[in-house]
Amino acid sequence: MAIVQVENVYKRYRLGEQEVTALSDVTLSIEPGVFLAIAGPSGSGKSTLLNIIGCIDTPSAGRVLINGHDVSGQTPDELADLRARTIGFIFQTFNLLPVLSAEENVEYPLLQLPELSKAERQKRVKHYLSMVGLRKYATHRPNQLSGGQRQRVAIARALATHSKIVLADEPTANLDRKTGENILRLMKMINRESGTTFVFSTHDRRVMNMADRLVRIEDGEIKALGMRKDDGWVF
Numbered sequence: 001m002a003i004v005q006v007e008n009v010y011k012r013y014r015l016g017e018q019e020v021t022a023l024s025d026v027t028l029s030i031e032p033g034v035f036l037a038i039a040g041p042s043g044s045g046k047s048t049l050l051n052i053i054g055c056i057d058t059p060s061a062g063r064v065l066i067n068g069h070d071v072s073g074q075t076p077d078e079l080a081d082l083r084a085r086t087i088g089f090i091f092q093t094f095n096l097l098p099v100l101s102a103e104e105n106v107e108y109p110l111l112q113l114p115e116l117s118k119a120e121r122q123k124r125v126k127h128y129l130s131m132v133g134l135r136k137y138a139t140h141r142p143n144q145l146s147g148g149q150r151q152r153v154a155i156a157r158a159l160a161t162h163s164k165i166v167l168a169d170e171p172t173a174n175l176d177r178k179t180g181e182n183i184l185r186l187m188k189m190i191n192r193e194s195g196t197t198f199v200f201s202t203h204d205r206r207v208m209n210m211a212d213r214l215v216r217i218e219d220g221e222i223k224a225l226g227m228r229k230d231d232g233w234v235f
């Protein structure tokens with residue numbers, strides 16, 4: 001079964017007198033364990049689609065199913081719980097809390113999981129900071145870390161809740177080329193080893209080529225779906 005099912009989704013924004021259609025009849029099925037890129041130019045609807053998949057925004061029409069459950073049928077509390085346990089977010093600007101250390105940033109979403117004891121939280125924080133290569137930086141605050149290191153903290157934070165899906169909105173946009181590639185390689189390694197589903201947006205051709213599935217979006221519409229075969233894409 002698909003982990004995410006997007007069915008005939010539209011998103012319209014009102015801007016004064018005008019209406020902007022950010023997504024138009026988007027249908028997409030995401031299989032568990034994929035490493036999927038949503039690729040398209042700026043303004044094509046990538047962020048809107050990720051936000052709707054991540055249940056932080058709602059469609060104007062159509063529906064979204066996570067693990068087969070229609071999210072529109074959930075109460076706000078159920079939705080908050082689903083998000084906390086199923087979905088992790090990574091942003092282009094990292095979105096770490098500046099007054100918290102790396103380890104406190106990773107622990108933060110775990111505070112929403114009441115079944116975890118303090119000791120269990122700390123064990124997870126250690127595990128995921130090690131996984132991203134930042135064990136020695138646990139007590140550093142974001143402004144004491146490089147861009148690549150900040151994004152590693154964000155990856156650890158997204159994984160610490162045992163998210164089934166990690167959604168990354170232009171995760172390399174604020175990193176230099178080499179650092180961005182390293183971040184993508186790290187995400188891919190985690191995807192291979194843990195089976196966590198990764199969906200990331202990008203407008204960068206080199207970055208999209210690191211995916212194994214591709215969704216091409218333009219003007220709010222899906223134009224092509226690609227699958228990696230050997231060195232190229234099959235559409």
Ligand code: ADP
Pocket residue numbers: 013014015020021022040041042043044045046047048049
């Ligand atoms: P991308 O992530 O590909 O750059 P977005 O999803 O951010 O694209 O935006 C898609 C379209 O929707 C753009 O035309 C954008 O201006 C518009 N849009 C996005 N968010 C809003 C909003 N909150 N209000 C009005 N228009 C918006």
Ligand code: ADP
Pocket residue numbers: 132133134136146147148149152178179182183
């Ligand atoms: P950036 O170039 O932004 O620091 P990279 O993605 O190139 O990020 O990764 C650099 C990684 O190297 C860091 O995440 C960190 O784990 C490791 N690292 C950097 N400096 C040191 C150091 N002085 N001691 C040990 N490890 C380090």
